[in-house]
Amino acid sequence: MSSVANVERLPRVPGVGRLTQTRVALSEWTKLWSVRSTRWSLFAAFLFTIGVAALACAVVSHHYTRMSPQDKASFHPLEVNLAGVQLAQLALGVLGVLIITAEYSTGMIRASFTAVPKRLPVLWAKAGVFAFVTFALMLPAVLVAFFVGQAILARHNIGVGITAPHVIRVLVGAALYLTVVGLFGLGLGAIVRNTAGGIASFAAIMFVLPPLMNVLPTSWNNAASPYLPLQAGEAILATTPGGHLSPWVGLALFAGYAAATIAVAAVLLVRRDT
Amino acid sequence: MIEAHSLTKDYGKKRAVDGLSFVVEPGVVTGFLGPNGSGKSTTMRLILGLDAPTAGNVTVNGKRYRDHQAPLHEVGALLEARSVHTGRSAYNHLLALAQTHGIPRRRVNELIDMVGLHDVAKKRAGTFSLGMGQRLGIAAALLGDPQTVMLDEPVNGLDPEGIHWIRNLLRGLAAEGRTVFVSSHLMSEMALTADHLIVVGRGRLIADMSVDDFVRRASGNIVHVRSPQAEELRGRLVASPDVTVTLIAPGLLEVSGLSAPQIGETAAQHGLVLHELMPQQVSLEEAFMDLTRDDVEFKTAVEPAATTEAAA
Numbered sequence: 001m002s003s004v005a006n007v008e009r010l011p012r013v014p015g016v017g018r019l020t021q022t023r024v025a026l027s028e029w030t031k032l033w034s035v036r037s038t039r040w041s042l043f044a045a046f047l048f049t050i051g052v053a054a055l056a057c058a059v060v061s062h063h064y065t066r067m068s069p070q071d072k073a074s075f076h077p078l079e080v081n082l083a084g085v086q087l088a089q090l091a092l093g094v095l096g097v098l099i100i101t102a103e104y105s106t107g108m109i110r111a112s113f114t115a116v117p118k119r120l121p122v123l124w125a126k127a128g129v130f131a132f133v134t135f136a137l138m139l140p141a142v143l144v145a146f147f148v149g150q151a152i153l154a155r156h157n158i159g160v161g162i163t164a165p166h167v168i169r170v171l172v173g174a175a176l177y178l179t180v181v182g183l184f185g186l187g188l189g190a191i192v193r194n195t196a197g198g199i200a201s202f203a204a205i206m207f208v209l210p211p212l213m214n215v216l217p218t219s220w221n222n223a224a225s226p227y228l229p230l231q232a233g234e235a236i237l238a239t240t241p242g243g244h245l246s247p248w249v250g251l252a253l254f255a256g257y258a259a260a261t262i263a264v265a266a267v268l269l270v271r272r273d274t
Numbered sequence: 275m276i277e278a279h280s281l282t283k284d285y286g287k288k289r290a291v292d293g294l295s296f297v298v299e300p301g302v303v304t305g306f307l308g309p310n311g312s313g314k315s316t317t318m319r320l321i322l323g324l325d326a327p328t329a330g331n332v333t334v335n336g337k338r339y340r341d342h343q344a345p346l347h348e349v350g351a352l353l354e355a356r357s358v359h360t361g362r363s364a365y366n367h368l369l370a371l372a373q374t375h376g377i378p379r380r381r382v383n384e385l386i387d388m389v390g391l392h393d394v395a396k397k398r399a400g401t402f403s404l405g406m407g408q409r410l411g412i413a414a415a416l417l418g419d420p421q422t423v424m425l426d427e428p429v430n431g432l433d434p435e436g437i438h439w440i441r442n443l444l445r446g447l448a449a450e451g452r453t454v455f456v457s458s459h460l461m462s463e464m465a466l467t468a469d470h471l472i473v474v475g476r477g478r479l480i481a482d483m484s485v486d487d488f489v490r491r492a493s494g495n496i497v498h499v500r501s502p503q504a505e506e507l508r509g510r511l512v513a514s515p516d517v518t519v520t521l522i523a524p525g526l527l528e529v530s531g532l533s534a535p536q537i538g539e540t541a542a543q544h545g546l547v548l549h550e551l552m553p554q555q556v557s558l559e560e561a562f563m564d565l566t567r568d569d570v571e572f573k574t575a576v577e578p579a580a581t582t583e584a585a586a
Contacts, residue, residue: 016346017377019346019375110357117345
């Protein structure tokens, strides 16, 4: 049709290129850093990991001379080091939920899906960028927490060196664990598409479900509990071997839960109206 | 160019768009007109693939929107509902959208200047007034140098200067050969901006015609005739099937389908006395309301259950 030919002759803006996964990832990188609440959550997770570890180590160090022999026996220097991870996981899980649900609550998702109408590249980019940022930030945080904590504990010679058995595995594992926590939150957020609902389901599955298992008969509880997301994931943080799931199997199972959640989100993302 | 074929969308039991077929041609401004809730926004969401049609399909420049390699280069859209993260600055909002298509930062800055947001570009979009939000949305729509520009109620919240700016912008885009598709529920606004009109009511196509035709038809052939021999004149006028004559007051006829000269000549032929012969100027807004009201009445008569929806 002649009218179509007219359109073809429009001057093009140089640089208007095709949509690619890499470009969508760059866009998500910009989105992640350009919202104040995101920067704060990441900063908080970083600070919690180091600050709480230092605090916990200082408290232990201060009380060590008065601790009972049993407490001293069960004490593991690496555990106090990871105290901050408990708080950081909350910040990162909530941030994972928010990264996607904030787009729905503000309407940004319509702009995102107009720019990327196939939609899935947005989900992959969000997950990829967030996982990268979380790991890149939390690995140094965990390492700093370790060295600061051990420096405090060293006064009583109760610390542990980085070359000691399991230490590297636990530290790298903690950063990986936090990354998976964030992705799990992201997947849940993408399914629920609502901030309150996303945070509630994240908290329920991670932190409410485990104590709820106690209503089950003990044998059932013992059989099922290690396979819950939280317990499976925390296997990687075990300072002594011999848990129900070996560290890497546990983390893999947790990652599997997160992957399954994101897969469900992907199916829904393509099918649902925006 | 936008082509819709039997486009239908149901939300639960409610049919928002009902077998809509139309073509939006490049080079002109096409107004998409209909009362609130008539399916305009839904149609635009279907065009962008934000919602999936229940039946039918719609293509942009020959392909489904999502199948284009550079979607933002095909269609730039401003949706009625806000589509901006309130915590992000205008600049970063546009930058994030631009990056998906490798559009340079220079273009982002150009557009911010063009829509007049230069001074607030670094402020969070959540602090923007309705008018500033519209300008940001328009900048986002033009980012990819799109061949088709689709704006849902763009003058909402704009001051008179902004409305004037939008009109000129739309005409300029059409003059460059782009397809311009603009929705509004205000006929008067469309009469000033659009060349062509697609009118919908309750999700159905009511009219697809040029604005000139619409205006001609609207202010068309309604004539009031005062005559002491009204009954007899009525009998002479209704000879043709296109003509309707109503006695609206004693001695006063409302005639549609005939021009004032035609009525005068008919009266003269039969020796009938006329006291007044008054062509009625119907405003565009009235004509538009008549058009859509008919559709609602028609629907109500067919589906009694739909009455409450029509009122809502």
